[in-house]
Amino acid sequence: MERSTERNRRGAGVREAPPRDVGRALRALSNADLARLKALARLWSRGLPGGVGWADVLNEAVMRALNGSRRWPEGVPLLAFLSGVMRSLCDEHWRRARRESVRMVHQDPVAGAGAWGDAATAPDPERVLAAAQALAAINRMFADDPAALKIITGLGEGMTAREICGLYGMTERDYDSARKRMRRALLRGGLSWSLR
Amino acid sequence: MEPTVKNWRPDDELRRLLDALSAEILAAPEEEMLQAGSTTGRTLAVAVRDIRELIATANEGQEETDPGLPLTEARRRRETCLRQH
Numbered sequence: 001m002e003r004s005t006e007r008n009r010r011g012a013g014v015r016e017a018p019p020r021d022v023g024r025a026l027r028a029l030s031n032a033d034l035a036r037l038k039a040l041a042r043l044w045s046r047g048l049p050g051g052v053g054w055a056d057v058l059n060e061a062v063m064r065a066l067n068g069s070r071r072w073p074e075g076v077p078l079l080a081f082l083s084g085v086m087r088s089l090c091d092e093h094w095r096r097a098r099r100e101s102v103r104m105v106h107q108d109p110v111a112g113a114g115a116w117g118d119a120a121t122a123p124d125p126e127r128v129l130a131a132a133q134a135l136a137a138i139n140r141m142f143a144d145d146p147a148a149l150k151i152i153t154g155l156g157e158g159m160t161a162r163e164i165c166g167l168y169g170m171t172e173r174d175y176d177s178a179r180k181r182m183r184r185a186l187l188r189g190g191l192s193w194s195l196r
Numbered sequence: 197m198e199p200t201v202k203n204w205r206p207d208d209e210l211r212r213l214l215d216a217l218s219a220e221i222l223a224a225p226e227e228e229m230l231q232a233g234s235t236t237g238r239t240l241a242v243a244v245r246d247i248r249e250l251i252a253t254a255n256e257g258q259e260e261t262d263p264g265l266p267l268t269e270a271r272r273r274r275e276t277c278l279r280q281h
Contacts (some may be wrong), residue, residue: 023198026251031240032226034247035233039221043214049269055250062254063270083218084281093267123205131206136215155216156209183220191217 020072022065029078036079042191044086047130049097061085098124141185147178148185 029037041058048057061082064070070085072078135156141146146169154164165175224232234240253274 023255030226031233031244032229033242034244035229036221036224038243038247039229039232040218043218043221050268052267052271056267058242058247059250059254059274060270062265063253068257077222080222087214087218087244089267095265106259123207127207128205131210134210135206135213156213157215158212171276179220183217184228184232186217187221187228190232 020074022062022072022078025078026062026066033079037082039187039191040079040083041086044083044090046191047134048090048093049126049130050093052093057086057089058082060089064089094124094127098127101126141189142182145178145181147174148182151175151178151182 037055037058041054041061045052045054045057061070064085065072065082072081138152139149142152144156150168150170151164154167159167161172161175161179161190164170170178221229232239233243
């Protein structure tokens with residue numbers, strides 16, 4: 001299917017964009033953008049299993065961008081592209097860890113009896129627990145800021161700014177200042193939230 | 197209707213929140229990022245140098261990249277590479 005689509009695109013004269021110079025763009029990043037890149041790496045790598053940290057995720061994302069195994073699309077800012085690569089690397093890492101743990105349970109003759117099918121399709125309990133802990137910790141961080149808590153809840157439910165304002169009776173100005181407070185607090189803390 | 201606590205998926209909720217926060221980081225003003233870079237226990241200069249070194253290491257190791265390599269193995273390989281320098 002993909003191959004025929006590709007043939008059709010080529011046949012219709014659609015050319016693939018040439019690889020963009022990721023190395024040059026990386027070297028040109030400002031100090032603020034480098035700090036941004038680190039913040040994004042810390043954000044996506046929070047709580048990853050197996051002791052994998054932000055530097056591992058950022059390093060792998062940069063390598064894949066540099067060698068072209070992840071293509072930087074035209075019109076997408078470099079940092080947004082790298083953020084997406086890191087997000088998908090972290091997702092893949094969670095899935096891999098999940099497969100490993102399901103495989104280990106399956107090999108256990110007692111625990112694994114009949115568990116393979118259910119476990120492979122059910123939500124990953126380790127990831128669900130880590131996420132619940134992270135959400136609890138973020139909520140605790142903003143326990144004294146009800147407006148920020150409303151925004152966090154709304155964003156977690158996939159709501160837009162307008163929907164959050166409508167639901168909680170916030171003005172656009174209230175929303176913006178609470179959102180900025182929340183962002184600054186998270187960045188000041190190095191995006192490291194914990195239950196302790 | 198009963199609250200849908202039993203259907204709560206914190207992983208999905210956190211994913212949506214992180215998507216929104218990543219957009220916030222991408223849109224944050226420069227001075228805010230510079231401040232954040234220097235308030236997490238290290239000076240901005242050190243933090244920036246670390247990232248530049250990390251990018252340089254990635255640049256050197258790019259030809260060895262296997263797109264299917266687990267992150268744990270990629271980390272081991274990176275540490276080996278750093279020890280060699």
